[in-house]
Amino acid sequence: MQALSKLTDNTYDVAVIGGGIIGAGVARDAALRGLSVALVEKSDFGSGTTSGSTRLIHGGLRYLEMFDFGLVRMDLRERETLLRIAPHLVKPLEFLIPFYGASLWFRAKMRVGMMLYDLLSYDKSLPHHRMLSAAETLAEEPSLRAEGLQGAAAYYDAQVAMPERLCLENILDAERYGAVLRSYTEVVGAMRESGRLQALRVRCTETGAEGELRAKVFVNATGAWFDRVARQTGDAHPPRIRTTKGIHITCERMNHKANVLFSPVDGRLFFVIPLLGQCWIGTTDTDFSEDPTVVRADGEDVEYLLRSVEPFFPQVRKLAIYSSNAGVRALVKQEGSASSVSRMHSITETQPGMISVLGGKITGYRAIAEEAVDAVSRQLGSGAPCRTHQELLPGALAPEPTGGAEALQRAVAREHCWHVADYLLRRRPTAFAADQGRGEAETAARLMGEALGWGPEQIQRELERYRAEADRALQYREEIPGMRFSG
Numbered sequence: 001m002q003a004l005s006k007l008t009d010n011t012y013d014v015a016v017i018g019g020g021i022i023g024a025g026v027a028r029d030a031a032l033r034g035l036s037v038a039l040v041e042k043s044d045f046g047s048g049t050t051s052g053s054t055r056l057i058h059g060g061l062r063y064l065e066m067f068d069f070g071l072v073r074m075d076l077r078e079r080e081t082l083l084r085i086a087p088h089l090v091k092p093l094e095f096l097i098p099f100y101g102a103s104l105w106f107r108a109k110m111r112v113g114m115m116l117y118d119l120l121s122y123d124k125s126l127p128h129h130r131m132l133s134a135a136e137t138l139a140e141e142p143s144l145r146a147e148g149l150q151g152a153a154a155y156y157d158a159q160v161a162m163p164e165r166l167c168l169e170n171i172l173d174a175e176r177y178g179a180v181l182r183s184y185t186e187v188v189g190a191m192r193e194s195g196r197l198q199a200l201r202v203r204c205t206e207t208g209a210e211g212e213l214r215a216k217v218f219v220n221a222t223g224a225w226f227d228r229v230a231r232q233t234g235d236a237h238p239p240r241i242r243t244t245k246g247i248h249i250t251c252e253r254m255n256h257k258a259n260v261l262f263s264p265v266d267g268r269l270f271f272v273i274p275l276l277g278q279c280w281i282g283t284t285d286t287d288f289s290e291d292p293t294v295v296r297a298d299g300e301d302v303e304y305l306l307r308s309v310e311p312f313f314p315q316v317r318k319l320a321i322y323s324s325n326a327g328v329r330a331l332v333k334q335e336g337s338a339s340s341v342s343r344m345h346s347i348t349e350t351q352p353g354m355i356s357v358l359g360g361k362i363t364g365y366r367a368i369a370e371e372a373v374d375a376v377s378r379q380l381g382s383g384a385p386c387r388t389h390q391e392l393l394p395g396a397l398a399p400e401p402t403g404g405a406e407a408l409q410r411a412v413a414r415e416h417c418w419h420v421a422d423y424l425l426r427r428r429p430t431a432f433a434a435d436q437g438r439g440e441a442e443t444a445a446r447l448m449g450e451a452l453g454w455g456p457e458q459i460q461r462e463l464e465r466y467r468a469e470a471d472r473a474l475q476y477r478e479e480i481p482g483m484r485f486s487g
């Protein structure tokens with residue numbers, strides 16, 4: 001672990017709490033504007049909600065129905081920006097919306113929605129939508145149930161298979177521009193002078209060492225942990241966010257395309273998507289008030305997804321289910337059903353010296369970060385313009401090795417990779433292998449041990465830590481009797 005001293009020796013222009021995609025985006029934007037920047041993340045970078053998402057870079061057709069045109073337009077513009085600045089991570093993906101028992105009104109509504117989606121992305125590089133007959137739909141997605149199929153709408157969005165790397169590349173680029181960033185370092189308190197926040201009390205979660213992180217302005221980008229961190233920094237305001245849980249499962253590939261489906265259980269929209277050679281199904285949306293750190297898919301969540309998919313892909317229950325994934329959304333607090341709450345973010349000064357980011361999506365992270373750094377710059381009296389819409393992320397400039405010893409040494413030497421779990425579950429797509437990397441764990445632990453000077457006991461502890469994290473994603477198995485699982 002790196003010593004805290006470098007972090008706590010200076011007074012920065014801005015200190016960011018939270019190393020998910022939004023905090024990482026804020027750090028990169030501020031560093032590119034020439035500000036001095038620090039960032040602390042209590043766990044591994046990108047290990048929070050960023051790794052629990054559906055992994056789409058999308059305007060969100062669903063939000064059109066909620067008349068959230070501002071959000072859809074912003075995200076469609078950002079989709080184009082990300083396709084440009086991170087082409088190695090963000091890829092175009094074609095979606096089908098198959099129609100079964102759909103009234104003329106529903107199909108007409110879908111068509112208008114598609115036209116509006118094209119209109120709101122008038123500056124896009126992706127193809128426009130198409131309407132398909134039943135035969136054309138089956139030619140493109142042969143595993144769909146043929147009986148009752150009326151046709152489909154086809155349209156393009158984009159996918160980020162590894163949002164963890166999108167996050168990490170923002171971290172690494174911020175570092176390249178002088179930012180000081182520390183994972184496994186949590187905020188545990190705050191110091192004020194004349195009513196204004198002056199410093200955060202930070203603690204290394206590995207060594208227990210504590211120090212003071214001083215800055216002129218602070219940014220709370222802790223997503224689903226927002227209200228907890230606000231309280232820790234002395235903010236007594238009632239909760240500002242609503243937290244909801246969403247889960248996904250991965251199973252053997254049965255689909256060619258990404259599919260948008262409506263659950264027969266409750267009418268909610270969900271996805272069946274190709275992801276890293278597997279089929280990725282999700283998500284759910286249920287209120288969740290526990291600590292987001294302990295979120296996991298339970299048997300009921302998985303059963304809901306299977307019951308939702310089955311009428312469209314009847315073979316799903318015969319396939320091997322490999323694993324699950326869960327995340328906690330942070331939505332700006334509103335009443336109503338979880339799915340009906342707007343995904344629009346909000347940026348406010350929640351206490352003197354603290355700019356807070358509430359809500360938001362991965363898709364809009366760069367624009368959200370720009371807005372947050374604009375607010376920071378106003379406080380600092382700095383007029384440097386944002387550059388993140390122009391500057392490519394580092395992996396787009398020089399492709400990095402994706403596996404083998406070279407990737408592992410690189411991860412340890414340059415990518416803040418401190419644990420076997422960091423490497424297998426977030427630096428590489430191993431979490432999506434049928435065994436979630438279990439077969440590679442011993443070799444990875446031995447090689448990391450050589451690089452980081454671990455003894456045999458530490459190697460054993462690292463393996464246990466990795467297995468505990470990987471096993472949490474399989475815990476639902478004990479809650480669904482008679483189901484076929486791989487591994």
Ligand SMILES: Cc1cc2nc3c(=O)[nH]c(=O)nc-3n(C[C@H](O)[C@H](O)[C@H](O)COP(=O)(O)OP(=O)(O)OC[C@H]3O[C@@H](n4cnc5c(N)ncnc54)[C@H](O)[C@@H]3O)c2cc1C
Nearest residue numbers: 018020021022042048049050053054056187223246362363
């Ligand atoms: C099921 C689901 C599906 C989604 N699908 C999509 C999608 O397809 N497309 C899309 O654009 N968006 C999607 N989203 C939304 C998107 O994932 C989130 O908006 C985004 O990841 C939030 O990023 P963040 O940086 O705010 O939060 P996080 O990634 O959670 O980062 C916050 C960080 O703060 C850290 N932290 C907490 N407390 C402290 C502390 N005391 N000190 C230091 N650090 C601390 C946490 O460890 C965490 O890493 C989805 C969300 C969910 C839950």
